[in-house]
Amino acid sequence: MSNNASQDPKKSRRLLITTIVLAAVAAFAVTALLINIFERKQEAKNPFYRVVELNDSISDPAMWGKNFPMQYDLYLRTVDQVRTRYGGSEALPHVPTDADPRSTIARSKLEEDPRLKTMWAGYAFSKDYRERRGHAYMLEDQMFTERQQFNPPGACLNCHASMVTVYNELGNGDPQKGFDAVNHMKYPEARQHAKHAIACIDCHDPQSMQLRITRPAFIQGIRALKATQGVKDYDVNKMATRQEMRSYVCGQCHVTYYFKGAEKTLTFPWTNGIKVENIIAHEDENKVKEWEHPESGAPMIKARHPEFEMWNQGVHARSGVACADCHMPYMRMGGLKISDHHVNSPLLKINRSCQTCHHFPEEELKARAEEIQDRFFNMRNTALDALMDLINDIKMNKDKATPEQLAKARDYQRRGQFMIDFIISENSMGFHASAESQRILGNAINLCRLGQLVLHGAPPPSHNPPNVDPGQAPAAPKKQASKPKGKEVAELNGSKE
Numbered sequence: 001m002s003n004n005a006s007q008d009p010k011k012s013r014r015l016l017i018t019t020i021v022l023a024a025v026a027a028f029a030v031t032a033l034l035i036n037i038f039e040r041k042q043e044a045k046n047p048f049y050r051v052v053e054l055n056d057s058i059s060d061p062a063m064w065g066k067n068f069p070m071q072y073d074l075y076l077r078t079v080d081q082v083r084t085r086y087g088g089s090e091a092l093p094h095v096p097t098d099a100d101p102r103s104t105i106a107r108s109k110l111e112e113d114p115r116l117k118t119m120w121a122g123y124a125f126s127k128d129y130r131e132r133r134g135h136a137y138m139l140e141d142q143m144f145t146e147r148q149q150f151n152p153p154g155a156c157l158n159c160h161a162s163m164v165t166v167y168n169e170l171g172n173g174d175p176q177k178g179f180d181a182v183n184h185m186k187y188p189e190a191r192q193h194a195k196h197a198i199a200c201i202d203c204h205d206p207q208s209m210q211l212r213i214t215r216p217a218f219i220q221g222i223r224a225l226k227a228t229q230g231v232k233d234y235d236v237n238k239m240a241t242r243q244e245m246r247s248y249v250c251g252q253c254h255v256t257y258y259f260k261g262a263e264k265t266l267t268f269p270w271t272n273g274i275k276v277e278n279i280i281a282h283e284d285e286n287k288v289k290e291w292e293h294p295e296s297g298a299p300m301i302k303a304r305h306p307e308f309e310m311w312n313q314g315v316h317a318r319s320g321v322a323c324a325d326c327h328m329p330y331m332r333m334g335g336l337k338i339s340d341h342h343v344n345s346p347l348l349k350i351n352r353s354c355q356t357c358h359h360f361p362e363e364e365l366k367a368r369a370e371e372i373q374d375r376f377f378n379m380r381n382t383a384l385d386a387l388m389d390l391i392n393d394i395k396m397n398k399d400k401a402t403p404e405q406l407a408k409a410r411d412y413q414r415r416g417q418f419m420i421d422f423i424i425s426e427n428s429m430g431f432h433a434s435a436e437s438q439r440i441l442g443n444a445i446n447l448c449r450l451g452q453l454v455l456h457g458a459p460p461p462s463h464n465p466p467n468v469d470p471g472q473a474p475a476a477p478k479k480q481a482s483k484p485k486g487k488e489v490a491e492l493n494g495s496k497e
Helices: 002-045 061-067 069-079 115-119 135-143 146-150 154-159 164-170 175-183 187-191 216-228 242-251 276-285 307-311 323-327 362-396 403-425 434-455
Strands: 258-260 265-267 330-333 336-339
Touching (some): 061 069, 069 135, 115 362, 115 403, 135 154, 154 175, 154 187, 216 242, 216 265, 242 307, 276 403
Antiparallel strands (some): 330 336
């Protein structure tokens, strides 16, 4: 009995000490958790620290990066060159020269598909056309492309350089006047004013960091487009929703355009709408002729990079999904939720770009996207073959066909080639709007074959839709009432898929 009695106090002390230690550990853990939660809440309340005062005179992204180091670090990663099946570009070695000091370049699309040289014969793109690289290279690659031999206008900088300070300085505080001044310059002169590639200032207000439109060409273009939908005097920076702005800031550059008149004004051809037929109608009405095809004699127009126009015809735009949702998806860094400024293909970050909405394995989602692109690639090849046949047929029959037959065949080439060019220059390989891409390519094939029939005096087909009849412009889009400002769905062309 005495032994048991002597042991009980020892057990009690050990139990008491153990309980105290566990309580202390638990208290420490709870305190640490509460501190962590508090810190994260404070981070969320203060998304950045104002190290420097920013304004519209500071275009250097490194200065903005002092306030936004995480976003700036991601922005710098656009130097990465990672290839997907149909996009991106691995770095090819290049021996630096005085004329071109680059040590790496992208693959030439002209070497991959010589038909492109024939399509753009007589124009700058037949000299140099390469795989696209990240935003970090956009100004450098434009400076040293062999297309510079064709003496491009200064307005080309609109989509490749940070232009806010340039427009403000040349316009004495008026961006529109600065834009007009750049339009009148040749590229080498305008390039002297531009210091950086696209940067933070081009999409963000320096005080509030809100998204904004800084390109006069887009402001004018979207106003004209909205007018076709019954919305008068549209002011994009006042009337667009936040979700719309997450696509509009991309649409400042990822669009097709042409240089209007002797002053070479950068113009978005959206006065009739943004479908390819609407754009052709606009350029026909304005008698746009960018060059004459040397093999066929056809008066040609060139498509640039109409990602914005094509995205608007697709299911993602119809569902209210913005460009940034896929190419700049949200990500967590500590207590902050930020947009991924490492802008690249969604196929390189499927878990954040796609699986947020599509709850399927990454492998399946990637396979679905690549199947769409495979089908597009095959139809693209068929369309290019049809175009080559038409160009060769016109070339071989210049002395045999009547002037009327030649004029009609050349008009078919102008329209059909622009449709093919529109699709090829759009960098999603059909993914942005798969059904629309196939429709356009199908119509382009038909146009090319109709051009061949005309040359040989064949009767017109029994069924010829208006959109492939030369000289007959498509009907203007149906007028629509203005949509409520709070509705965050980008429906720009007034139609549903």
